[in-house]
Amino acid sequence: MNAWLQSRIITHSPLRVWLLVVAVVSVTEAAVMLALPVLLPAESTVEFGAIVDSFLLTVSVAPLLWWFIERPLRRTNKLRAEFLAEYFDRTESERRHIASDLHDGVGQSLTLLVSGLASAAPLCGDPENTRRLERLCQVARTTLLDVKRLALGLRPSLLDDLGLGPALEAIIVDCRENQPIQITLDTSHIGDRRLADPVETAVFRIAQEAITNIVKHSHATRASVSIRFNDDTVELDVRDNGCGIPEQYLEGHNGRQLGLTSMKERATLLGGRLTIKSEKGQGTQLSVQIPAKER
Amino acid sequence: MTPPIRVMLMDDHAVVRAGLKALINHQEDMIVVAEAATTRDVMKIIDESTPNVLVLDLSLPGGGSLELVRMLHQRPESPRVLVLTMHDAGSYARSALAAGATGYVVKTVSEFDLLAAIRAVANGRIFIDLDNPAATSEIYAQATLPGGTVQLSDRETEVLVLLGRGFSNLEVAEKLDISAKTVATYKARISEKIGLKSTAEFVKYVTDTGLLSETAG
Numbered sequence: 001m002n003a004w005l006q007s008r009i010i011t012h013s014p015l016r017v018w019l020l021v022v023a024v025v026s027v028t029e030a031a032v033m034l035a036l037p038v039l040l041p042a043e044s045t046v047e048f049g050a051i052v053d054s055f056l057l058t059v060s061v062a063p064l065l066w067w068f069i070e071r072p073l074r075r076t077n078k079l080r081a082e083f084l085a086e087y088f089d090r091t092e093s094e095r096r097h098i099a100s101d102l103h104d105g106v107g108q109s110l111t112l113l114v115s116g117l118a119s120a121a122p123l124c125g126d127p128e129n130t131r132r133l134e135r136l137c138q139v140a141r142t143t144l145l146d147v148k149r150l151a152l153g154l155r156p157s158l159l160d161d162l163g164l165g166p167a168l169e170a171i172i173v174d175c176r177e178n179q180p181i182q183i184t185l186d187t188s189h190i191g192d193r194r195l196a197d198p199v200e201t202a203v204f205r206i207a208q209e210a211i212t213n214i215v216k217h218s219h220a221t222r223a224s225v226s227i228r229f230n231d232d233t234v235e236l237d238v239r240d241n242g243c244g245i246p247e248q249y250l251e252g253h254n255g256r257q258l259g260l261t262s263m264k265e266r267a268t269l270l271g272g273r274l275t276i277k278s279e280k281g282q283g284t285q286l287s288v289q290i291p292a293k294e295r
Numbered sequence: 296m297t298p299p300i301r302v303m304l305m306d307d308h309a310v311v312r313a314g315l316k317a318l319i320n321h322q323e324d325m326i327v328v329a330e331a332a333t334t335r336d337v338m339k340i341i342d343e344s345t346p347n348v349l350v351l352d353l354s355l356p357g358g359g360s361l362e363l364v365r366m367l368h369q370r371p372e373s374p375r376v377l378v379l380t381m382h383d384a385g386s387y388a389r390s391a392l393a394a395g396a397t398g399y400v401v402k403t404v405s406e407f408d409l410l411a412a413i414r415a416v417a418n419g420r421i422f423i424d425l426d427n428p429a430a431t432s433e434i435y436a437q438a439t440l441p442g443g444t445v446q447l448s449d450r451e452t453e454v455l456v457l458l459g460r461g462f463s464n465l466e467v468a469e470k471l472d473i474s475a476k477t478v479a480t481y482k483a484r485i486s487e488k489i490g491l492k493s494t495a496e497f498v499k500y501v502t503d504t505g506l507l508s509e510t511a512g
Binding site: 111161165188 | 386
């Protein structure tokens, strides 16, 4: 039986695997019990019998369990990790594409519109028309800002061009300008050093999600984000003084609503780990460590 | 009469180039001598048209704008580079100036400011306008530090100053709470950027540029 078929059986019909294991255990145990009187010396104790019994049962069932459970599970895990990595990768490249079309395409045209309207307004002579052009110019300006914010939220080009520090700086500046929260960022430790692309993306997305959670749910008044890089590990630390994350979210139920599941997946996929400390009314502290090398 | 400023335009959007060209050619003191949409064959075009100022977009298809700036910065007789871009983040401006551009202007500035930028850059001055006064003056202050255009990041400057004061890699590492290996990386990068090798040269640079007195207090 090939590995693919094995992992298919265990994922598609776990019940069948369970039945198989139960059947194998009972048949083997019956066979061992029948064989014991023949194998054991007549005057042996009950304890000795039990030891021989469990030894024979273990020896005959262990390889089967390994073959039908351990191997396919490992394979399934590997497939899952590969799938997730590819999924994240594709999503990122799609977002990169849309963000750049928005920022450099739509944004560019809007910029032309803004400067065209701005230079036309004083030339049209009639005060009524001038005001109308100025209003239109203001609409174009606001739309341009919206488009830029959309692109920033999707995937800032800064992340690809200049790395984690500048990209985080951009979303923090945006947060300060648009949210009633005092938020600080410390990137002095990483500076302009560049890490492998998947690591930069993962850390950025985790930070982005954490900041979104703070803004949307925590009611925090202060927050801090810091990032450190120590030759082989990149560390992200996000804290706030908000209401904390309810326990059922941290235990995995409904974690998806806060993006906690995908944050954990991103860290684990790269061999890192993510921990969240949170108590009701005591704020939240999220920390992430991911192994990383400088580019 | 002084000869007009020869301008080359690099932007992948034809509409943007057409608008700029009309605006520039309408001025008496400047003229567009070449245009390009990508970095392909750009050196050849520059050699043939000998522009004084290259007005360059940062997001060209296929990228390579910053590399081009770096390359031009190292070549003698290259045009001065004025970056004209959609990106208003300070970090883009910093990296463009570090690469050797002497102007950085976002596309939302007025035609008047853009023309002023071209004139300033052509005359060898630094011109920065991010359409955000606070960010602009911050970048401008860094760009006009002793030593010319921005070359070092904050962290690199810190490391340079400490090395310039005569501390060893290990001592610098302890002071900044980073590993000695990281200090070595910074040191290599600083050497590459400002062309210094020995500790003695670091000390001299730090003293000459006034970095030492600035950070001592």
